[in-house]
Amino acid sequence: MALLTHASAKDYTSQEESSRPHGLSALRNIGIIAHIDAGKTTTTERILYYSGKLHKLGEVHEGTATMDWMIQEKERGITITSAATTCFWKEHQINIIDTPGHVDFTVEVERSLRILDGAVGVFCGVAGVQPQSETVWHQAKRYKVPCIAFVNKMDRKGADFNNCISSIREKLQVNAHAVQVPIGAEEGFEGMVDLIEMKAFKFSDKDNGESIFEEEIPAELQAQAEEAKSSLIEALAEVDEEFMDHFLGDAEMNPAVLMSAIRRATIHNLIVPVFCGSSLKNKGVQQLLDGIISYLPAPVDVDAVTGINSKTDEEEQREVSDHEALSALAFKIPATVMWES
Numbered sequence: 001m002a003l004l005t006h007a008s009a010k011d012y013t014s015q016e017e018s019s020r021p022h023g024l025s026a027l028r029n030i031g032i033i034a035h036i037d038a039g040k041t042t043t044t045e046r047i048l049y050y051s052g053k054l055h056k057l058g059e060v061h062e063g064t065a066t067m068d069w070m071i072q073e074k075e076r077g078i079t080i081t082s083a084a085t086t087c088f089w090k091e092h093q094i095n096i097i098d099t100p101g102h103v104d105f106t107v108e109v110e111r112s113l114r115i116l117d118g119a120v121g122v123f124c125g126v127a128g129v130q131p132q133s134e135t136v137w138h139q140a141k142r143y144k145v146p147c148i149a150f151v152n153k154m155d156r157k158g159a160d161f162n163n164c165i166s167s168i169r170e171k172l173q174v175n176a177h178a179v180q181v182p183i184g185a186e187e188g189f190e191g192m193v194d195l196i197e198m199k200a201f202k203f204s205d206k207d208n209g210e211s212i213f214e215e216e217i218p219a220e221l222q223a224q225a226e227e228a229k230s231s232l233i234e235a236l237a238e239v240d241e242e243f244m245d246h247f248l249g250d251a252e253m254n255p256a257v258l259m260s261a262i263r264r265a266t267i268h269n270l271i272v273p274v275f276c277g278s279s280l281k282n283k284g285v286q287q288l289l290d291g292i293i294s295y296l297p298a299p300v301d302v303d304a305v306t307g308i309n310s311k312t313d314e315e316e317q318r319e320v321s322d323h324e325a326l327s328a329l330a331f332k333i334p335a336t337v338m339w340e341s
Helices: 012-017 040-049 071-076 103-113 131-142 161-172 219-239 241-247 255-267 283-295
Strands: 027-034 083-089 093-098 118-124 146-154 176-178 180-183 191-194 199-203 212-215 270-277 304-310 316-317
Touching: 012 212, 012 270, 012 304, 027 040, 027 103, 027 131, 040 093, 040 118, 040 283, 071 212, 083 283, 093 283, 103 131, 118 131, 118 161, 118 283, 131 161, 131 304, 146 161, 146 241, 146 283, 161 270, 176 219, 180 219, 219 241, 219 255, 241 255, 255 283, 270 283
Parallel strands: 027 093, 027 118, 118 146, 146 270, 176 270
Antiparallel strands: 083 093, 180 191, 191 199, 199 212, 304 316
8 A cells, every 4th residue: 555755735825825715725626426326416405505505405306406407307316417516615615516327427427527626425325335336436536536435325224334334445445434433323313423523413303404413422332433533543644654653653643633644645545534424314414515625635736737838849737826827628517507716
C-alpha cells in the first residue's frame, strides 16, 4: 500500500480568495454515483433541501424529484441524464452532478466523472456493492476522482452496515473505513455515532430530520465505536507519514488532527471514509454534507492541467488559479438544469 509523504494542499492567494463570493478553497465540484435504486437522487434531493436550495422535498417515486427533470424520468422514477445544480453549506459552494444509475446510461456518468473533483458513492445498506456500483466506481478510479461512501437505506429490512463496508472493500478493492457507526438498524435505525467527535446524533421525525439531537454514545455501542475508531486511526497511520509521526509520538488525537489526515488520505485515493444514513427517512444527510466539505478536494487540491499550446505546439501546465489563463473542458449538460455561478 502506498505511503503518503507529502499531501498538503496547494497554496492559494488571498487575492484569489477575495475575488469571488466563495474562494477556490471553498468550492466542491462533486458527483453522486450509484447503482440504480440505491437512493442517489433521493440523497441529492435531501442535500438541496437541507442546504436551503429547496423549500419542499420532492420524491423520486412521486415524480417530483428536482434533479429528474425529464418527463421520461418523472414517469419511470429513474435518472436518465446527468443534471447539475449548485447549493451552499457552511460557507462552501457545492456544485453537484446527479448521474444515472442504470447501465444503459453509463456514458452519462463517464462524461461527468471526467470533469469532477470528487464523488459520493451511494450504496444500498441491504445489497451493498451492486453491479453498476462497481462500474461507476471503476470509472471514477480511471479518472483518479477521490470518493467518499454513503451507506443509504439503513432503515430497510436486512440493512447491515458492517457487511456493506466489507462488500465495498472486497468488491471494489479500496481501503474503506467507517467514520460513523449506526445507532440501530432496520426499523430501529435512529442515527449515528460520529467517530471523529465521539458523539451520538439522532434526528427528529417531526420536521424532516432538520432537528438533530446530540447525545452521549449509547453504552451498548461504546466498545464498537472505540474499536471502529482505532481501526480508522491505524489505517491512516499506514498511509500517511505525517499522521504516523503524530500517532507514534503519542500526541493528542484531537478531531482536527484526525480530520486533516482523513482529508489528505481521501484526496490521494488512499482511503475511503464511509458514512451511513437513510435519505428517504431524512437521517444522516447533514453529516454527509459535512463530510463533502471536510474530505473531498477543492479545485486548489487538484493537479495542474497539462496540454499542448495550439500556437506554439509546446506542452504547458495551467494551475488552478483565477490568475492563470483559461483552461476548460466542455461536457454535455442540458440547458434546463439549475446551474448557478
